[in-house]
Amino acid sequence: MADVSSCFLSRPIDVKKYGLLFGGVQKNIGPAGNVIVVVRKDLLKDDPMPMTPTMLTYKTYAEKNSLYNTPNCWGIYMCGKVFKWLLGIGGLEEMNRRNEKKAALLYSYLDQSKLFKGTVRKEDRSLMNVTFVTGNKEIDARFVQEASENGLVNLKGHRIVGGMRASLYNAVPYEGVQKLVDFMEKFEKENSSAIVSEKN
Numbered sequence: 001m002a003d004v005s006s007c008f009l010s011r012p013i014d015v016k017k018y019g020l021l022f023g024g025v026q027k028n029i030g031p032a033g034n035v036i037v038v039v040r041k042d043l044l045k046d047d048p049m050p051m052t053p054t055m056l057t058y059k060t061y062a063e064k065n066s067l068y069n070t071p072n073c074w075g076i077y078m079c080g081k082v083f084k085w086l087l088g089i090g091g092l093e094e095m096n097r098r099n100e101k102k103a104a105l106l107y108s109y110l111d112q113s114k115l116f117k118g119t120v121r122k123e124d125r126s127l128m129n130v131t132f133v134t135g136n137k138e139i140d141a142r143f144v145q146e147a148s149e150n151g152l153v154n155l156k157g158h159r160i161v162g163g164m165r166a167s168l169y170n171a172v173p174y175e176g177v178q179k180l181v182d183f184m185e186k187f188e189k190e191n192s193s194a195i196v197s198e199k200n
């Protein structure tokens, strides 16, 4: 079972490996307000726990063809547009190629940077969310602030872990990542005196 909200349609996956996939569409697919569920038929056979509300029971949706109540039609329509666009560019293979290229640009900069450091082991790195730190909370905060003044917004890391997080969802173009890396290089040069001690 997987919550695929962050990586939905970012690359091909083997759906057969999962009993259930679910995700909000708001990151890679369409406007907020829809959830897509892919569930193996045998998992829908049994009744859920008696306390489960009708509207939180996947069986309700499966039996009524997702039309038990009036769904968010506009959201579904917009998702349909994105599905067609994806098919038009060459499907998930092409989307994956673009996402790999975007992530590689940022990770290869991080791997040689003396100021910034990626926070995830290489083999576990995400194509969608790239997390990094400088090792110094004040410099992190200044980076986030100056980046946002330069049009690079929402780089502040998750409130639980701090640091920075760059989201490279499907809609982010390669040029956007290039702009971020250019800015990080500039910031690194300007802050080269502040570096070292904390990083290692």
Ligand SMILES: *Cc1c(COP(=O)(O)O)cnc(C)c1O
Binding pocket: 003, 004, 005, 006, 024, 026, 027
């Ligand atoms: C983003 C995300 C959520 C929650 O999405 P919201 O936009 O905060 O509602 C849940 N699970 C995963 C894996 C996500 O990436």
